[in-house]
Amino acid sequence: MQALNAKPIDPNNLVPRAIRRKVEAVPPKAVVVCGPRCVGKTSLIEQITQGWLVSWYAGGRLETNDALCFHTQDDAVNVLTAAPILVIDDAHKIPDIGTIVKILVDVNEQLQKPCQIFLTSSSPIHLLPGPESAVGRTAAWRLWPFSLHEMADKLGWESAAASLDRFLVDGLMPAAALNACEAHDFLDDYCSGSLLQDFYDLYPEQSPELAVKILTALARRIGAEISYDALARDIGASRDTVEDCIFKLEACSILRTCPAFSSNPACELKRGRKIYIFDNGVLNALIHDFSPFASRADAGVLWENFFFMERVKLHDTVRDFKRMFFWKATGVHRKEPVFLEAHNGRIEAFECPVSDCVSSSRAFFKKKHPESAFTVVRPVDCVRIFKDAYCEPASVDQSLADYRKALEGGSK
Numbered sequence: 001m002q003a004l005n006a007k008p009i010d011p012n013n014l015v016p017r018a019i020r021r022k023v024e025a026v027p028p029k030a031v032v033v034c035g036p037r038c039v040g041k042t043s044l045i046e047q048i049t050q051g052w053l054v055s056w057y058a059g060g061r062l063e064t065n066d067a068l069c070f071h072t073q074d075d076a077v078n079v080l081t082a083a084p085i086l087v088i089d090d091a092h093k094i095p096d097i098g099t100i101v102k103i104l105v106d107v108n109e110q111l112q113k114p115c116q117i118f119l120t121s122s123s124p125i126h127l128l129p130g131p132e133s134a135v136g137r138t139a140a141w142r143l144w145p146f147s148l149h150e151m152a153d154k155l156g157w158e159s160a161a162a163s164l165d166r167f168l169v170d171g172l173m174p175a176a177a178l179n180a181c182e183a184h185d186f187l188d189d190y191c192s193g194s195l196l197q198d199f200y201d202l203y204p205e206q207s208p209e210l211a212v213k214i215l216t217a218l219a220r221r222i223g224a225e226i227s228y229d230a231l232a233r234d235i236g237a238s239r240d241t242v243e244d245c246i247f248k249l250e251a252c253s254i255l256r257t258c259p260a261f262s263s264n265p266a267c268e269l270k271r272g273r274k275i276y277i278f279d280n281g282v283l284n285a286l287i288h289d290f291s292p293f294a295s296r297a298d299a300g301v302l303w304e305n306f307f308f309m310e311r312v313k314l315h316d317t318v319r320d321f322k323r324m325f326f327w328k329a330t331g332v333h334r335k336e337p338v339f340l341e342a343h344n345g346r347i348e349a350f351e352c353p354v355s356d357c358v359s360s361s362r363a364f365f366k367k368k369h370p371e372s373a374f375t376v377v378r379p380v381d382c383v384r385i386f387k388d389a390y391c392e393p394a395s396v397d398q399s400l401a402d403y404r405k406a407l408e409g410g411s412k
Helices: 041-048 062-067 073-080 097-108 148-155 157-162 164-170 180-192 197-202 208-219 228-235 239-251 265-270 280-286 299-318 362-368 379-386 398-406
Strands: 002-005 030-034 053-058 085-089 116-121 138-142 255-259 273-277 323-326 338-343 346-351 373-376
Touching: 030 041, 030 097, 041 085, 041 116, 053 062, 073 097, 097 116, 148 157, 148 164, 148 379, 157 164, 157 379, 164 180, 164 280, 164 299, 164 379, 180 280, 197 208, 197 239, 208 228, 208 239, 208 273, 208 280, 228 239, 239 255, 255 299, 255 323, 273 280, 273 299, 280 299, 299 323, 299 338, 299 379, 362 373
Parallel strands: 030 116, 030 138, 053 085, 085 116, 346 373
Antiparallel strands: 002 053, 255 273, 323 338, 338 346
């Protein structure tokens, strides 16, 4: 464990994360920031704790396991009162982390001055193997690679829009988005090393060769409906094995499943699914193709994956509880991808052509759902769609400001 003052942040390298104000919550609950490797989870916590005394525990170290093995309530009190902020980095690497979080939060509730508790993990604590003893005691936020909106905060919307073709190929992983010259080297190294590391740590019983085979096969099927039976036949595994592996890859934030829309929710699981990779740069590294967007035969697929994940980032940040589906436009000759976003019985549709083609699905969709909005979104429409989509507070919530002001002056 390190009791430290967070290291200074270089403002020149800082990309504001839209989720930051949501993560900066007051105690006693623990806040879990989960997401794939190398998307900036630790950097975000460093930014939030900048200038404050922090008790920092790193998962995967024996000394951390020993320090967080509580024999008495006083052991937990000592950990919580060592500094006003407690961070457990890579929490998924700590045995029985759910029980540890349960004890910390329960004891924290009893303190006169509760500690702020932050954890980083590849998955929400309740999805980790083991008992779900921390349920109800954590607030989980998913952090993805940079969003286009976040890059526009850094570069300006004009520059971000001008860089869109590059982002569609190289993706928005921080190391790739901020350093174009080294993006392809980083992404190749990432996919051959870090990408599945947490997956293997969490699920050691999974075959590494099979996981790579499934992930690569899915990367080559972006935009197509996925049949677990057909996928299992293609890679030589059982359907149950394939389905279980995909579930765990999604739990580790590597994949995101989009079900087919049905007006009967009970039929959703029966109507097919599409599966997307969390970042376009990772997708292109998996299929070994970094050729320019303008020359790509699969440009429509890249745009579909990019747009879907940008909407996922938006909904996970603003917590609007909208569910995403894909819509099968049966009977329409030209079938551009159409996503539906549903909440409280209201539906909004987005058709995603890569070119300036005339929409072929609008009339068919509006006939079935006349009260629903239908928007055609091409890459050139990104500014219009995403510029004002995020609701960002102008300053830190007053509750947090009041909490930190109440801390002892010597804690900072």
